[in-house]
Amino acid sequence: MKMNWGTGIVLVFVGFATIMISMVRICMKQDDLHLVEENYYAETIRYQSHIDKVGNTQERGQQVMQQLPGQAALQFALPAGASGEVHLFRPSDARLDQRLSVAGTPTEEAVVLPLEGLKAGYWKAKLTWQLGEQAFYEELSIHL
Structure with missing residues (x-):
């Protein structure tokens, strides 16, 4: 043919x-597709506030959040009177995200947050905290 x-x-x-x-x-x-943020457009409008928080953190020149070496834990050294929230962000699955409150101790001792319950893999810890009228923001990549 x-x-x-x-x-x-x-x-x-x-x-x-x-x-x-x-x-x-x-x-x-x-x-199973997940957006990074549910309200993406509303977040873009509030982005200038985020830029100001990052600028305040850079001016301060001292990080308050760090991952403890060899451990599945975060350490927070917030000043006395400071309070905030840490967002444990899983880029690959938004269903695993968690938000936890943190606060500075009167003696300014470091607070340790264990992370044993989190699924192994890549996480981002996003810390937003406030001291008086000034707001701060830090971000830390974590591999569990």
């Missing part, structure tokens, strides 16, 4: 259309 050019071109277009429709159907069936 001999095919002419017209039949070959039609078969190529039909094959391409079939592959494209199949790919679209596969993509539409996925339900």
Whole structure:
């Protein structure tokens, strides 16, 4: 059987259309996609506040959050009277994210937060804290 050019071109277009429709159907069936932020557009409006917090932290010149070497724990050295929140952020699965409150101790001793219950892998710890009227922000990458 001999095919002419017209039949070959039609078969190529039909094959391409079939592959494209199949790919679209596969993509539409996925339900485990997670956005980095639920309210992305509202977050962009508040971004200047975030820039100010980062600037305050850089002016202060001292980090208050660190991962303890060889341990699954974070250490916070917040000044007395400071309080804040740490967001344990899992980029690969938003369902594992956690938010915890932290506060400075009157004696300014470091507070240790164990991380044993977290799933192994890559995490980001995002610390937002406030001392008086000034707000601060720190971020730390963690590998458990």
